[in-house]
Amino acid sequence: MGLDVRAFLALTSAGFRRWSTYRQATAAAVFTNSVFGFLKTYVLLAVALGAGGAAVGYDGPMLVSFVWLGQGLIGVVMLWGWTDLADRVRTGDVVADLLRPVNPLWTYLAADLGRAGYATLTRFLIPVAVGLVYFDFFLPTRPASYALFTVSVALAVLVSFTFRYLVNLTAFWLLDVRGVMLLAQLMMGALSGLYLPIRFLPDWCENVLWYLTPFPSMLQAPLDIYVEYGGIGTQLAIVSGQLAWVVVGFTACGWLQRRAAWKLVIQGG
Amino acid sequence: MLSAYTRLLVAQIRSQTQYRLSFLADVVSTCLMSLLDIVAVLVLFRVTPALGGFSGRQVLVMAAMALLAFSLSDLLVGNVERLRFYIRTGLFDVVLLRPLSALGQLLVIDFAPRRTGRVVQALVILAVALFLVDIDWSVARVAILVVTPLAGSLIFASIFVAGATVAFWWVESGELANAFTYGGRDFTTYPVSVYSGWFRRLFAYGLGFAFVAYYPALFLLDVPDPLGAPIWLGWGTPVVALLAMTVAACVWRTGVRHYRSTGS
Amino acid sequence: MAIIEAEELRKEFVVWRKVGRLRRQRQVVSAVDGVSLRVEQGETLGYLGPNGAGKSTTLKMFTGVLAPSSGRLRVCGLEPVSRRVQLTRQIGVVFGQRSQLWWDLPLRDSFALLRHVFRIPQAEHAARLAQCRELLGLDEFLDTPVRQLSLGQRMRGELTAALLHGPRVLFLDEPTIGLDVVSKQAVRAFLTQLRDQGEVTVVLTTHDLADIERLCRRLVIIDHGRVVHDGSLEALHARYGSRRRVVVDLDAPWEQVPGLSGAVVEAVEAEGHRVTFSLAEGVTAGHVITQLAGYAALRDISIVEPDIEEVIARLYAASDDARSVASG
Numbered sequence: 001m002g003l004d005v006r007a008f009l010a011l012t013s014a015g016f017r018r019w020s021t022y023r024q025a026t027a028a029a030v031f032t033n034s035v036f037g038f039l040k041t042y043v044l045l046a047v048a049l050g051a052g053g054a055a056v057g058y059d060g061p062m063l064v065s066f067v068w069l070g071q072g073l074i075g076v077v078m079l080w081g082w083t084d085l086a087d088r089v090r091t092g093d094v095v096a097d098l099l100r101p102v103n104p105l106w107t108y109l110a111a112d113l114g115r116a117g118y119a120t121l122t123r124f125l126i127p128v129a130v131g132l133v134y135f136d137f138f139l140p141t142r143p144a145s146y147a148l149f150t151v152s153v154a155l156a157v158l159v160s161f162t163f164r165y166l167v168n169l170t171a172f173w174l175l176d177v178r179g180v181m182l183l184a185q186l187m188m189g190a191l192s193g194l195y196l197p198i199r200f201l202p203d204w205c206e207n208v209l210w211y212l213t214p215f216p217s218m219l220q221a222p223l224d225i226y227v228e229y230g231g232i233g234t235q236l237a238i239v240s241g242q243l244a245w246v247v248v249g250f251t252a253c254g255w256l257q258r259r260a261a262w263k264l265v266i267q268g269g
Numbered sequence: 270m271l272s273a274y275t276r277l278l279v280a281q282i283r284s285q286t287q288y289r290l291s292f293l294a295d296v297v298s299t300c301l302m303s304l305l306d307i308v309a310v311l312v313l314f315r316v317t318p319a320l321g322g323f324s325g326r327q328v329l330v331m332a333a334m335a336l337l338a339f340s341l342s343d344l345l346v347g348n349v350e351r352l353r354f355y356i357r358t359g360l361f362d363v364v365l366l367r368p369l370s371a372l373g374q375l376l377v378i379d380f381a382p383r384r385t386g387r388v389v390q391a392l393v394i395l396a397v398a399l400f401l402v403d404i405d406w407s408v409a410r411v412a413i414l415v416v417t418p419l420a421g422s423l424i425f426a427s428i429f430v431a432g433a434t435v436a437f438w439w440v441e442s443g444e445l446a447n448a449f450t451y452g453g454r455d456f457t458t459y460p461v462s463v464y465s466g467w468f469r470r471l472f473a474y475g476l477g478f479a480f481v482a483y484y485p486a487l488f489l490l491d492v493p494d495p496l497g498a499p500i501w502l503g504w505g506t507p508v509v510a511l512l513a514m515t516v517a518a519c520v521w522r523t524g525v526r527h528y529r530s531t532g533s
Numbered sequence: 534m535a536i537i538e539a540e541e542l543r544k545e546f547v548v549w550r551k552v553g554r555l556r557r558q559r560q561v562v563s564a565v566d567g568v569s570l571r572v573e574q575g576e577t578l579g580y581l582g583p584n585g586a587g588k589s590t591t592l593k594m595f596t597g598v599l600a601p602s603s604g605r606l607r608v609c610g611l612e613p614v615s616r617r618v619q620l621t622r623q624i625g626v627v628f629g630q631r632s633q634l635w636w637d638l639p640l641r642d643s644f645a646l647l648r649h650v651f652r653i654p655q656a657e658h659a660a661r662l663a664q665c666r667e668l669l670g671l672d673e674f675l676d677t678p679v680r681q682l683s684l685g686q687r688m689r690g691e692l693t694a695a696l697l698h699g700p701r702v703l704f705l706d707e708p709t710i711g712l713d714v715v716s717k718q719a720v721r722a723f724l725t726q727l728r729d730q731g732e733v734t735v736v737l738t739t740h741d742l743a744d745i746e747r748l749c750r751r752l753v754i755i756d757h758g759r760v761v762h763d764g765s766l767e768a769l770h771a772r773y774g775s776r777r778r779v780v781v782d783l784d785a786p787w788e789q790v791p792g793l794s795g796a797v798v799e800a801v802e803a804e805g806h807r808v809t810f811s812l813a814e815g816v817t818a819g820h821v822i823t824q825l826a827g828y829a830a831l832r833d834i835s836i837v838e839p840d841i842e843e844v845i846a847r848l849y850a851a852s853d854d855a856r857s858v859a860s861g
Binding site: 280284362363366367370526529 | 596
């Protein structure tokens with residue numbers, strides 16, 4: 001690959017610094033995510049109340065943590081809005097990326113990890129603090145849950161990255177990717193557990209999502225691990241599922257990128 | 270005067286349809302998006318029999334009325350969100366250099382006809398929702414059913430305009446306005462009794478969202494407010510709309526004077 | 534009647550300057566700092582200044598895009614911001630970076646749309662369009678979508694778009710920047726003709742001093758938001774003592790000519806075979822050459838006009854000095 005650890009870290013820190021310059025946008029996002037946090041909390045608490053204290057195994061404090069950690073993680077896993085690669089394909093600058101001795105998949109990944117790091121410090125921590133102050137927040141009973149949550153968030157970033165990368169790669173074949181992007185964002189929002197815990201859905205639907213799509217691995221997975229939905233066995237199963245999606249994701253990205261590069265060489269773009 | 274706007278509109282539609290695939294994907298995803306709001310309500314009622322003291326069918330009426338008001342305003346003024354793009358690129362200059370109202374042009378030059386689909390969708394959902402509940406129809410109830418979505422859409426429209434105006438002061442305001450526009454849509458989907466504290470006071474009364482669907486729906490369903498508000502508040506929507514529009518117009522006017530054209 | 538009247542026009546912006554890592558400090562910056570100007574009907578005015586001097590800001594205030602912070606301003610007798618809609622019918626504007634054309638539509642359709650937007654009578658519209666098509670050579674790309682036009686083609690389209698409603702004043706912000714040689718010529722020739730017809734007042738900002746030399750009889754130079762020169766190009770030269778020069782190539786190396794009047798030796802090059810003289814004010818080149826011809830064999834003679842860039846650079850330097858004296 002030709003990309004050593006030091007270069008990777010340098011790109012990561014560049015990604016961190018780049019995103020730390022978008023101060024106003026970050027502040028606006030934190031504010032908006034927090035407002036939606038209040039909205040969702042009240043609705044889900046009313047659901048739990050109506051259901052007699054707990055809805056499908058989630059009680060009030062669990063739902064509160066589910067909502068606020070979810071609002072914080074939106075920015076970290078970046079469910080929408082990433083078009084860097086597609087933009088470079090459209091302008092033709094991507095040729096320069098492909099000519100470098102390193103695989104662009106790794107350079108973009110490094111930058112994305114830097115971005116996720118910055119988002120963790122701002123877009124994650126602030127809404128979570130708001131949730132902690134205003135509501136009765138669930139705290140895990142097993143110390144291992146914190147560690148598993150951290151691992152799960154990291155895996156969620158990777159799954160989300162590979163999915164976004166794949167969607168961006170379609171720009172090699174489509175002139176205008178806005179439509180595809182919109183559809184992808186819609187799916188990521190609706191099926192990842194952001195709007196509602198996907199365990200609220202009928203069982204067959206929930207199973208299809210967990211086993212056949214990567215979406216729950218991007219958000220629902222770390223949230224369920226944090227609120228200790230099920231025992232440690234369930235938590236480990238969730239993390240293994242995420243790992244599988246990471247492998248599938250990177251394999252798919254590598255394959256599609258080779259096809260894209262091939263297309264560029266044969267057809268001249 | 271009308272003809273100038275109409276022609277701008279036709280030109281916009283012609284340019285938009287040049288990107289056919291994107292246009293199609295746009296239509297599909299915007300339709301899915303508003304369906305999702307209703308699906309969310311249905312999913313919640315799989316889990317619970319009641320929400321804030323209301324049954325699933327009653328909440329569906331509120332959600333459908335809110336959706337109709339929102340889709341109407343989104344169709345008419347939703348693209349005012351693009352103001353921050355015009356300000357950032359300096360294209361707002363061009364808008365100011367034409368002998369037409371700046372706000373009028375903004376609404377027309379990015380008009381998205383695909384959003385008509387959502388209005389039709391909302392109408393169908395409202396019809397179904399009304400069919401599922403028992404309503405003792407009277408002239409007053411029919412009148413409120415006709416007036417509310419229109420007045421409610423004006424409340425949303427005012428929020429859209431005022432929210433977009435923030436970009437005159439704060440160009441990178443990004444999704445800030447979404448907290449009140451899309452946030453308002455989510456708020457009005459559920460009964461006000463679900464919320465509490467300062468958050469309820471701000472959204473329900475401060476921004477007037479309780480009048481978009483909640484109070485009118487109570488009037489239609491002839492159900493007393495669990496929070497104790499009188500039933501005639503269902504008629505308040507046009508008054509609140511007028512108030513909201515006045516405030517939005519003032520904010521807009523101040524914003525335009527604050528415009529600092531960027532670039533060399 | 535004056536078509537533009539500005540008195541003590543000012544525009545201040547609030548900027549937040551970074552102080553340390555997190556703190557920001559509020560600072561008021563004057564982009565335009567008391568500009569007074571009168572432009573008469575039919576004038577062609579060049580508005581000049583270094584980057585950030587406040588050229589575009591002034592133009593945006595003239596056109597009603599920006600509200601002045603203070604001062605009095607009338608364009609075509611109207612107060613630009615409050616009478617914006619009426620004013621737009623009287624002025625035409627070309628801001629290089631902001632296209633008034635419809636990106637995805639053919640040029641022809643943009644022109645048709647503008648007829649409705651400005652409510653231009655059909656016959657008037659047709660006549661002006663026909664004139665522009667001929668003078669600017671629009672016919673070959675009239676049916677091309679604007680996004681596919683070259684910069685030069687687009688600029689010719691923009692000029693037409695700005696003139697279709699028959700404005701009394703035309704404001705041009707950098708009309709020739711980035712254009713190829715052919716388009717530059719076309720734009721200049723067109724503006725020259727417009728100037729000579731004398732019906733439209735033209736105010737243009739530019740970096741390209743060749744534009745000024747060909748087009749503008751009056752020159753307003755601003756620096757740091759203030760007018761530092763207002764007058765003709767000749768007046769500018771006179772004020773900063775810039776001289777015409779005579780360069781002669783000699784058969785034999787140069788030797789001092791006794792009693793040479795009206796010129797001073799500025800440079801001796803090529804081992805004395807090339808000499809540059811600068812002429813005193815009011816002295817003709819002929820007067821100097823006649824004197825020289827009596828002393829040495831002249832192989833070649835050329836006359837060099839004063840260099841406008843040099844004068845303007847000197848002007849900016851002078852205004853910077855004045856500022857540092859004032860503030861220091």
